[in-house]
Amino acid sequence: MTETRYTPLRARHEALGASFTDFGGWQMPVRYTSDLAEHHAVRQAAGIFDISHMAEFTVRGADAAAYLDYALAGRLSAMTVGKAKYSLLLTDGGGIVDDVIVYRLADDDFLIISNAGNRDAVREALAARTEGMDVDVVDVSDAYALIAVQGPAAERILTETAGIDEISVPWPAQKYYSSASATFAGKPLLLARTGYTGEDGFELLVAAADAEALWDAVLAAGEKHGIVPAGLAARDTLRLEAGMPLYGHELSREIRPAQAGLGRVVAVDKERFVGKDAVAPAEGARVLVGLAAEGRRAGRAGYAVVDADGTALGEITSGALSPTLGHPIAMAFIDPSSAQEGTAVFLDVRGTRIPATVTALPFYRRKK
Template sequence: MTENYTSLYGEHQKAGASFTDFGGWQMPLKYSSELAEHHAVRKAAGLFDLSHMGEVWVTGADAAAFLDYALAGKLSAVAVGKAKYSLICNVDGGIVDDLISYRLGDEKFLVVPNAGNAATVAKLLVERAAGFDVVVEDVTMETSLVAVQGPNAAAILLTLVPEDQQALVTEMKYYAAAYVSINGQDLLLARTGYTGEDGFEIYVPNADAVALWQVLMENGADQGLVPAGLASRDSLRLEAGMPLYGNELSVSGHAYSAGMGPVVSLAKESDFVGKAALAAIKESGDGVTSGRKLVGLKGLGRRAARGHYSVMKDGAVIGEVTSGQPSPTLGYPVALAYVDVAHAEVGTQLDVDLRGKAEPFEVVALPFYKRQK
């Protein structure tokens, strides 16, 4: 696999980051303490480099109709300036990726797939565009993405936005986006994130990414802003009950067992790739009345479950952990796991096999953590 470096790699080196491969990119895992970075995002703010994510423009007269066909959600119903979380599926209903699409004009969308799936998603969109009046343009390698996440995120951004545009920031709703002048440049700003906190994501050309990163760090210093890596991003998203592709989501899984039935728009008039298969899966009850479904588990002891550990009921294996670790915010272990639907009800007492020892867990409602608004 080709090793890619974001435009901010040098900034991460200067900040003392430890790196890890993620989706073929060398990404900062942590800078000093992943625990300190996690708490900074919950209490103040963290700055993330997300430039490994994909960016694919879909433009043209048929853009909305095309995305209705290519994705499992009804993108034509999204208002300009809003975003929608959706899935791209194969013909069998398997999840190829989960992604966010921003509608920035009647005929203009930005589709943002995950890092490891960006090339696959771009290729599929090009293939599925046959017969539609659209242009699909993959600009992943030209685009950087930084995220300011935490309760102080808006205050930090306001130091870089002209006075006549500050209301665009303060009044922007969750899952909305607009072009805003940030540090003197018109950049796409979205009120989205993957941490369970308030926050923003900023799309910036590679050539301007370093200057943006540096001014955010400088202006955010008195607001407690710290650079944050993938380790804290993972613990933050887990507390918020957000699935990660490759852990909770995969091409061998489907929306209903993952608890994403509402994301799939079977009612929309147009056909979409995987619609027939997903309709049959829904009819069968798989992941709802049979099979396994994704649940949250709260540890009743001190030891944390990890991915691929077996979940048990009365000594019998009834599931598998997909993600798990101690929750820095809550002070007890949390995990996501697929378990047999018969044992998926909130309050059910289960065990996780922690290397030969049964550790008690309880099924709880998601998310584990929800910020106070």
Template sequence: MTHPEPRFTPLRERHEALGASFTDFGGWSMPVRYTSDLAEHRAVREAAGIFDISHMAEFLVAGPDAGAFLDFALSGRLSTIADDQAKYSLVLDAAGGIVDDVIVYRQHAERFIVVANAGNRDAVATAFAERIQGRDVRVEDWTDRIALIAVQGPASPAVLADTTEISGWTTPLGELGYYRMAHADFVPSPGAEPVPVHIGRTGYTGEDGFEVFGRTEDALAMWDALRRAGEGHGLVPAGLAARDTLRLEAGMPLYGHELSLDVSPVQVGLGRAVARGDDDFVGRSALAAEATGRPVLVGLAAEGRRAGRAGYAVRDESGAEIGVVTSGALSPTLGHPIAMALVAPDHAATGGTLSIDVRGTLVPATVTELPFYRRTK
């Protein structure tokens, strides 16, 4: 379903009360910042940040053929992941282009939750509908039923541990591994009956963190409970601006920037998300026949303060254009400009020197491995 007017998450009133600035993102009116992009970014790196990500699209995939359906509809082998395990995967088109990148959570052999990007909700829904092909599976769009809140940063485990409204974890918090999910009970108000929540140790910041799935009607209570628990741990509300610089430092791709229908998984370093062997999935034949020589994704690190932005040309030593910046910013953590760019493969060697054309000024940049930032624990 297409929504021509911006939509609001169930946490809109909390964002307004906090003085957030808003922007349109994937058809949703979302908080871009509350106070300072830099302060929110640093809070996530040093303590914790709380993000409203209820704009993300969620799909229930259930039935005896759920695993087999996802193996065909997505690029990875999902039927073999364990119960309560998550896996990153891709929705490809027949030509091998990327329709969307998703995270799949398996609750049990016949029940999965697929989380897609907000702006690709319709595209993913259409792809799933076309790929059922008589399988005994149902796909339901649960986006409007689910509120999703992320708590990210080194203090995030302490925040979740101190959220007294959440109890009865199926996996103890201290034992919950990365890309795993636990189930728990949440009490939305004193004396109320507990309701189920699902907590994934996943995120989009390069830090330890959690994503809490609950009912839309419980969103305000979940947000308030997590914020109360975070008061002693430096937790701050964080918006899309900080989320973008955090994911860029962590080398995580963003749809519409690094990912699109015009690029393949191998070009952007996502070959790991593609099943090997004889697996049959949409896009497999095109990937097998993919020509060499297509642009590849690299990291670029520069000095000074002038950052390359998406769409800026990347040039070689002769001044010839050999690529384009897909994302770029002045890194709050590293203190210098960083960018991801698609460049000709013969200019992709780590350590090479290229230039970013920043509004007519050529800024030297060194090709570097991704990610730019990696947490130490």
């Protein structure tokens, strides 16, 4: 029996009246008040998320960059210090073990953040690829907490958060997919300008023991800016609107990167990397598309996508009534013959066919 896990912020969530759900073996806040209110707060002001269930791995040593070029699908050695890169950990057969973000903290010092449910699989895959390399890969997940502050007011809130100091890169100079070192109450803090909502924002990596104090400080600074605690339900509709994949839905060991629209992430010109020989999808393999519908009935994961004759074209992987757009949206893997933008299809919603149109991803882009 798998042990139920809690983040260092459990007491804060309980005090705020959060409802919890199991997510990858962790009890995580699914909502505090209203899914819609939390979603809209992130789009209009800011939300604070506990994402401490995510897994962290340090990669250090003289061969760290070369090792990551071999272990992952991207060209991580090309990153400059202070930058971050989205990448994929592939199987020998070209499927996806996990999608990760890699941060280059120094020439021979990297940080990988992976999904909570894949922690063991990522640890095992990374360890198996170190042979012959001067590199040390360590799972440091239990030592840290991760807090996301997302929304148009995120930067303003963090600049006013008491205790954040000694920032290595001035706030305006911190670009998307970069990181800066800082301190909180005199202790190390990593500021990463990344996120999973489609909005501007930061992910703050701090020692687990300091998580509650940081959470409290951010909430206090954000009160006048409209910040709200936000749970997994809002995080899911936000990432869906932004067209961001979720492992177990749009990504799996059976899916090749190009099928999921992630061919650009794979540096196919590298001399070698795990999965290179099998990364190309089979001819005719289903591909990921966006679907937009009218009305209020949304297709959900597992619902069929069919043509006018009722012939199966594919299956929805994620779907919801978009809080921002006001109509149903979904991502689905469908036959490439029907994947062209503008193609009319139908969603089989509990026996009722709902007209939908293939549309480009993402569904939502924030205003710059």
